[in-house]
Amino acid sequence: MKRLVPIPLLMVLSSCTPVFAHTGGESEILHRDDLLRAWTWDPLIIFMLIVSLVLYALGVMRMRARSERNIKSWQIASFAAGWLALVFALVSPLHKLGSVLFSAHMGQHEVLMLIAAPLLVMSQPMVPFLWALPFAWRESIGEFFKRPAIRRSWIAITGPLAVWIIHGVAVWGWHLPVLYQATLQSELAHAIQHTSFLGTALLFWWTLIHGRFGRMSYGISVVYVFTTAIHTSILGALLTFGREVWYPIYAGRTAAWGLTPLEDQQLGGLIMWVPGGLVFIAVGLGLFAAWLSESDRRLRFTELATLSNSAERSKSEV
Amino acid sequence: MGTGSNTSHPRDRIALDVSVLPDVVFGHRSLIWLGTVGMMAIEGTMFAILIATYFFLRTRTTDWPPGVSNPALTFGTLNLIVFLLSAFPNQWTKKAAEKGDVAKSRIGLLIMSAVALINMALRVFEFPSLNCGWDSNAYGSAIWMLLGLHTVHLVTDAFDTFVLTALSFRDPVEGRRFMDISENGEYWYFVLLTWIPIYFVIYIVPRIL
């Protein structure tokens, strides 16, 4: 069951691709004075956010009522924080600022990939989501994911190496000037970009945190988190030390914010490099600590433990 | 203080008997697998740093590739196709070795030796199709080094495959040989997988960046 739960979330996310588009239109350039008013009230985004919140709340209430499967308060808190991070990234003025400042856009992406995604993954929201649905729906969703073809492809894309590559390609690929600038010109490209950032990040964190070998494989997760931290730092460093502006589309837009386009790009690179790196370190350490405690837990089931216990017992019998 | 084994009489000792354990294992259980993964991590890091170097040099100039024409696609792409297709015989050989199937392993190794020869032959033509010298400019140096470093890996694994092929025709083929064949297959995957981003960087990036 556990291994199936994130799929619906991914499906939901990808089916509502247009949701993530910038609605403001590129012609509109945000000025300093308008910042606090520049919220993005995109109906589809608002709808999705509200639906997810309502479903979640409903599911939690039902679970609590039945007390069959408990849900821990920290998970609820984690979901709430992740949900708020989504609101911050997609609804708050940060979103519109992103069409003016590369650095803000980078900040938005980092919030999606490094704050919202891991928090949502940790809260395991699919359990309450499923509980919120009528029983029959739940059944058929379960059936669907038990199909061999679905199972196999799910297993294929949630190998740690696979998600590492998928997420890495998404992060690097979208920073190619051609693709990146397309997102500021085309709503669709932009929506695809945000969906793929959030989607691959969810996949990445889900595999590393809830992957199929559970906590046993946290050691390998730490290596993947570490190497991802390194390659994103290097991308950040390339942005920081670049001599030319990579995305000339920002050229006329940054002045109102007291930054030259190159400084804006440097700031974006630095955000990816340093605060981004910090999140990776924090998650990496958490995984590492969990890995150590898992080793203690598993120790109890080894042959040696059995041997020692029986020796203790036979001695006390004598 | 001291271990139990020092203080207690032999007869009282609790013993964990490990003689029943196997001594031919494959995949992540074996030492050689972890050792190979360590080597891959080292070499993967080298490729990654070299690719980062390439992009760093890219940020130093506006004109890319600087003053030379794009690399010709034919041989690199052919090599990519051969590499991708080689996954099938490679997997087949690896599975045969893990089942201890001598005959199949021999056939598989022969096929893989042939594949490696084709890859190396194509590689010979790749260098001229880069359309610049290693000494023309920094861009040329970077792509020559990328291609060269990958070639070193290709040649090493090819050599390893040849030696294993020769050994597989010598009786008896013991479990340890099959472990080696399986690991060789693992390493071939590494050579194959690293070629994908390197191909992309050498041949595609100058066209789109």
Add this chain to the structure above:
Amino acid sequence: SGLQSSQSVVNPEGLQAARIDHLFWLMFWVCTIAFVITIAALSRAVLRKRETPVENFRPVDRAEATKTRVVAVAIAITVLSLFGLLVSSILTGKAIASLHPQNPLTIEVVGHQWWWEIRYPNSDASKTVITANEIHVPVGTPVVMNSTSRDVIHSFWAPNIHGKRDLIPGYQTALWFQADKEGTYRGQCAEFCGHQHAHMAFFLVAETPEKFNAWLQQQRTSAKDPQDAAAQKGQQFFLSHTCVMCHTVRGTIAGSNVGPDLTHLASRQTIAAGTLPNNPGNLGGWIINSQSIKPGNRMPPNQMNSDDLQSLLTYLETLK
């Protein structure tokens, strides 16, 4: 002599150096306190009477929970102190960088093995001043220094005025500074640059704007042809020997810039990048065999009889 100079981080005479000096002392005291507290705790742990006989192994102590709390608090205090230092460092950085007024004096510094080429650019190329190893700046005026290197990496550092800035071939870097007090400040190369890295100094002369302008006017002029016979002979010698392969004297045919511009050589306080006081004796020794003074430097030894040397020196002395 005029060489009596300072080259010290903790004796600031410029706006930037002063802010950094404040930051240094703040960090110094915070770190000293941290050091004292930690060493005191360590000493107590090591020297205080133990609770149990040493032979007894105990995996943990009775006070384990207390210890955990204390360590947690200590870490929290550490993090907060570091944050405080971070803020003060950022404020210092901002204060240093905020000096971007409208009409700064622009100078250019080019690093060479092992001397400094100094230029005061002017839109009128004939008014551009080129000198070496001695930088004059007006007191209280912001200066922007654009720098690069002609060969290897050097680092420009006059600690009384500001921190250092690397001079990197292929890069143009800018450094802002402002000297607040009249004086002559020594600086030297801070990035290892080969044989004579040790003897690559310069002097930064901060003077009143009037003096500075007078100096600049003087430096703009070309060298005048010498009047007396000895100096004329010296000029002949200079122009007909290898000197012209490397040096420039504006107003003559010598126009190579491999070595320092000598148009106003005699106006400088030192020779050989701050290595020796500028007087005829040192200059003579340098010309005859500079390798004994600065082994490895790029100036070849010059064989000449003492008459020629004397007249050459007389000529060079006229290059005021």
Add this chain to the structure above:
Amino acid sequence: MTPDPNISEERLTHVEVEHATDDDATLHQRLDKTWSDPSGFIGWFKQVNHRSIGKRYIVTAFIFFLLGGSLAALMRIQLARPENNFLGPDKYNQIFTMHGSTMMFLFAVPMMFEALSVYLVPLMVGSRNIAFPRLNAYSYYLYLCGGIMLFVAFFLNIGPDTGWFSYVPLSGPDFSPGKRVDFWAQMITFTEVSALAVAVEIIVTVFKMRAPGMSLNRIPLFVWASLVTAFMVIFAMPSIMLSSTMLIMDRLVSTQFFNPAEGGDALLYQHLFWFFGHPEVYIIFIPGLGVVSSVIAAFSRRHVFGYLALVLSLVTTAFVGFGLWVHHMFATGLPQLGESFFTAASLMIAIPTATQIYCWIATMWGRRPVLMTPMYWVLGFFFILIMGGLTGIMLASVPLDLQVHDTFFVVAHFHYVLIGGAVFPLFAALYFWFPKITGRMLSEAAGKWNFWLFFFGFNMTFFPMHILGLRGMPRRVYAYPPEMGWTAMNVIASLGAVLMTVSVLIFLANVFWSMRRGAIAGDNPWGAGTLEWGTSSPPPSYNFLHIPTVNGREALWDAAPNQAIVTGLRTDVREVLVTNYLDAAPDHRTEFPDASIWPFLAALATTALFIGSIFTPWAVPIGAIPVAITMTGWFWPGKEESRRRKATEKWAEEEA
């Protein structure tokens, strides 16, 4: 234990297995026959056991330490007077380059990582040898050859002279003609290949060869330190191998990586160098932190306080260490916006270090550790490392760093960090494990002289350098004018160096005397708790008569009265037990290779290739042939061996 019915009769006739009922003396004989490496002159080159190789690493690295120290003494003589003529710039530049390169590449990393880990880790995890013992021997010979090559070049007056960092363009083809820099660049390749090989061995040994019961959560802290270092080596060293290779190719075959005129970039070299160079500092001192944990636990007679915090601190240091390379490039003119980020990141590294220091103080608190020589060095470590750490905090600040970067202040800082963080723990380690390695104790009295002279000499030498730096003295100058006012401090520093020299001589005397006359140590002279103290001193050829099992973080202290032993390994071949990554449950057995001359020959062939490549690029394809031949010889199985294995092998059942 009853024989397993699953094992075929045929197999039982072929193999000789250890049993719980075996008499110790007989078992010793059988194991010793199998595990002893050949002796004699030729035999010496065939040895593959980790103790021999580890001892060679220790001795070799210590000799390089003495050589590096002698070079430092020469520099101190030169700087004791202004405008001194003792050494000219050419000699001085070679000497400081050799000093830095020797200390970093031939002493610090090989000693703190390779030497200590190779000797100690297999013993600490309860194994009979290190993983890939032939690779281990090969890595040692490569390291030795690289070191010898560098010093031969130096004594022929063609030693490198562009600093241990060899920045381009100074080290490039235009400004450093000749072969000097090439020797430096190839020495890097030698030593890094060696370190990388050991890193792989250590990772495999720690993850797969721990004694049953030693779950991840019970690994001794020294082993953690060594494991974390191994990971750092794997991700850091490739960078310097590449940059030094690019450098040598720019010099020898006219590539243009660092040539700005052809699209290359001088700062690219610095990025690559420091991507390695910053982690390098942690590679050097993290093993020292492991030593400190071991010694403090042993002399405080308790588990180290905050095991998890200590392990996480090591991991954090490793993680953060890779994000900080720009820390060394503040003066190159970074984007103004970056300053606060870089300062913040650099300051962050202080948090894990502080955490560890607090945990160690908490360990000792209320326990009053026994003050014997190893503890003295550990206390010296605290004093000096903390001071170095605090000046490191100052250097983290970009504005302040712009002032003190590349001055003697930085020289003082990193000597406090590296000598405090590595050499003091190293001496602690030598005093602590000398009895295990040789079977005899080092003299305590001489040890204390050794310590106090070194401690005072060190502070006398390096403390004044802080002041020198603040008063404007840059690094790497062979001379300074008398009027700068730097003379007095330099004289004090040079006198301190004399004390340090005397101290090291006392140590050498102590070692030579104690090897013959020292008190007999016994298995566990300090009453320490980790596994290496559970076998005899020096350990037998097979390390442990019975592979032990582990019941806690300090295996000996936590052992049950009747702690289980492992039986059933073969005694007629070098068979070792392989356990699981996480919980160290027995997984399978595997046979280790015997002693062999091939690794030595392969190292010679590799050396020929590397040195040849300095003179002609053709050495690479031609030199590859003997390398391939020797490597094939190394792995080529004997026919008899194959037959024997075929008869006894037992395949794992396929996983479901």
